[in-house]
Amino acid sequence: MIAADSVTVYRGLEIGAAKPSAAERARVPHHLLDVADPAHAFTAGDFTRLARPLVEGLQAEGKVPILCGGSGFYLRALLRGMASGEENQVEAAAIKASLEARGAAEGFAGMYAELVRQDQGSVSTVHPNDHYRIVRALQAMALHGRPWSELNKEARATPPAFPGLRFFSLEVEKEELKEYSRWLSGDQVQLTIHLDKEAFISLSELRAIRSRTPGTKTFGGLIASLIELGMEEWSLSNRTATSLPKPQRDKNFSL
Template sequence: MQIPVEPPPARGRAAAPNARRSGVAQRPRPIAAVALRRRAGFRGPRGCARLRVAHRRAIRRPRMTASHDPRPLAIALMGPTASGKTALALDWAARLDAEIVSVDSALVYRGLDIGAAKPSAAERAAVPHHLIDVREPWQAYSAAEFASDARAAMDQIAARGRLPILAGGTGLYFHALLHGLSDMPEADPATRAALAEEAARRGWAALHAELAALDPQAAARIHATDAQRIQRALEVWRLSGRTISDWRLASAARPRLPFRVLKLVLAPAERAVLHARIERRFEQMLADGFLDEVRALRALPGLAAHPSPLELPAIRAVGYRQAWEHLDGAFDAAQLRDRGIFATRQLAKRQLTWLRGELDARWFDPLRDAAELEHALRLFAGARLRAPRQGV
């Protein structure tokens, strides 16, 4: 089977023919799987996983051409945690006269700074950021609220003649904004409390089994330990008598975001590279005072008085839950490090699984594909893109 893919930007002796340099559209060259293996140098058992990544990236790289689409431009910079999205978004924002809209469910909460890798005060002063520090850590913030707030921010940015960069890794937020949500029931505190009480008695695995009997599609997407999503799926069923999968299917025909969005995924081709970055970042967070930050959160009246702080979305965030349990005396500092790194790896795995469903997104390895990434950005943004800053 042959997969049509766009060839990478020409370099050196492999420079494109005159027709390509002149801007004449070229038919994408078919590249057979064996040719793809040979070109990428994938040999032996270890090469198989890398080949799968290359295939995913190849089939997700549609041809980039100039467009007369009148809609304003936006960039969605997606990727797993620790993939380098923040640094790249800051660089591009400076070069594109852009503003950054955070798509991160931890950054919306005040006080979640070190453990959430929140942009520094200096970075936020240099480039306008949106949807950071918009809720207290004991408050709820739904995907529907995010989509509404993000859409308003994008409209305001475009009205100023600037370009919105959507940067983050929360798949549910991206889905709500880019594809829309159905009119499924809003969160109901009484129903959620009843489900939380059931989970305390029976365990979330039992509630996941109940969900599997009602909605096999949702249960297949949701891990048995993902309490928040299990709770939401069962809540929707109990409030409406319809499964969450039915509601999402009904939303497929809803109007989409009125922006022309370039979807880019940053993901190291080698999983070991991503794991090493995650490990280094978590250790740096601990060195930067992450535990002191969590101690300060525990002292806040809204959290100190809460009957079940570990059930709050803010405290369930990766790293924060493990630090909270460590401070409760559940395990020692060495286990905190190991559990925090493991939980972050699992988060990255879930993020990558969701990202593979974005079929029109283009995948790039941030460590290997800098030239191709720059090429894609230049084709999309055109004359508004300034040259890279020195040292970036």
């Protein structure tokens, strides 16, 4: 099993990422779990560089690699190549950091409008709420000087890298998804109690994944609120304690 998931690659996020259990990993070897630090972004390009030799190695051993996971972007990058091809990683990282900082400061609505102005074709492939792909599209255009829609179209037309592929998907009824969402909302606070060390991952470490991981942004906000509430209670308690008059010693009392 090769995990093609943009969350399970991160170390320390066991419950939040719904990773395979220890028993499941003992039954079947799993690859590309816990390979990245939450403080640093892990891209589709990073996944491709790690996954390709794994697939080729397993095939050479006569084994059937199973790519399983929730990131279609990762799968497309591996099977058909990145939409913009090979890139200078240092330059790409600098552009991405600049765009993400801009989005955090100004919001992504203006950046999406800029993307559409530069490339009308991107409307059909990039949703205005998909901050990750907005950044990716602007980044690719800055690197290659070509519209994102053209780069994306070329990548989709590329034949799969590995012959004999078979695709299987699981479809879940909408009502079942809604029920699952209600369960998550109702048990959110209770779940945080059981997150153990995950609750102590610093909020800054979640920045690499919170924009594209369902629940992570909400969870981060919850933890931040609890920390703020705890600090306020501590401050109030401290002020109350320091404002109390000092106890007077009873001169008639002795041990």
